[in-house]
Amino acid sequence: MTRTFLFLMLLVALTGCLGASDGGSRSGMAGKLVKQYGGEKTRPDKVAERRIVLLHPKSGERLNLTYYTQGQYDPDAMKKIDVLFRDRNANEIGKIDPELIDYLVDIRSRLGLPPSVVFEILSGYRSQASNDKLRLINGQAAKESFHIHGWAVDFRIKKVNGKAISEIAKTMQRGGVSYYPSSNHVHVDLGNIRTWATK
Numbered sequence: 001m002t003r004t005f006l007f008l009m010l011l012v013a014l015t016g017c018l019g020a021s022d023g024g025s026r027s028g029m030a031g032k033l034v035k036q037y038g039g040e041k042t043r044p045d046k047v048a049e050r051r052i053v054l055l056h057p058k059s060g061e062r063l064n065l066t067y068y069t070q071g072q073y074d075p076d077a078m079k080k081i082d083v084l085f086r087d088r089n090a091n092e093i094g095k096i097d098p099e100l101i102d103y104l105v106d107i108r109s110r111l112g113l114p115p116s117v118v119f120e121i122l123s124g125y126r127s128q129a130s131n132d133k134l135r136l137i138n139g140q141a142a143k144e145s146f147h148i149h150g151w152a153v154d155f156r157i158k159k160v161n162g163k164a165i166s167e168i169a170k171t172m173q174r175g176g177v178s179y180y181p182s183s184n185h186v187h188v189d190l191g192n193i194r195t196w197a198t199k
């Protein structure tokens with residue numbers, strides 16, 4: 001009786017070990033770091049769901065959603081993101097590249113912040129007319145044409161230093177990154193890997 005019990009215990013322990021090693025190899029396959037020239041570049045985990053919390057501070061519009069699930073971008077969630085990222089001056093909705101949202105999510109991971117962290121979106125999509133207008137008022141907008149294509153976003157995270165966010169974003173080598181000290185916001189885009197000085 002006792003021997004049978006011990007045998008069963010041993011079997012349970014062994015099964016537990018096998019289970020653990022299987023889990024380990026699976027998470028290994030879903031590893032996020034890919035070696036690149038000049039540094040490591042993050043790639044989104046293809047399996048895991050991607051969630052984000054977005055806020056347009058001026059209007060208070062807020063989204064808390066899963067935009068990527070079961071290996072696919074959710075078109076309805078992306079439509080909601082397009083609306084939040086709209087050009088509010090021209091009242092025009094553009095198409096936001098899902099990889100831009102992935103960029104934000106991966107910046108969040110690199111910073112070790114939880115999925116519940118709120119991204120304050122200051123500017124997303126811009127119509128050509130709005131961008132031209134901004135360029136006239138403020139020279140800083142000249143390099144921001146990626147907003148026209150839905151490939152750029154200006155954002156900040158409360159209580160997190162924008163400079164630190166921009167430094168992390170630069171190491172990821174996904175596109176353009178710039179820090180705006182006057183408003184503590186960061187611009188990231190999916191264009192060429194570059195940075196520029198701003199006020």
Ligand SMILES: [Zn+2]
Pocket residue numbers: 123144147152153154187188
């Ligand atoms: Zn920008």
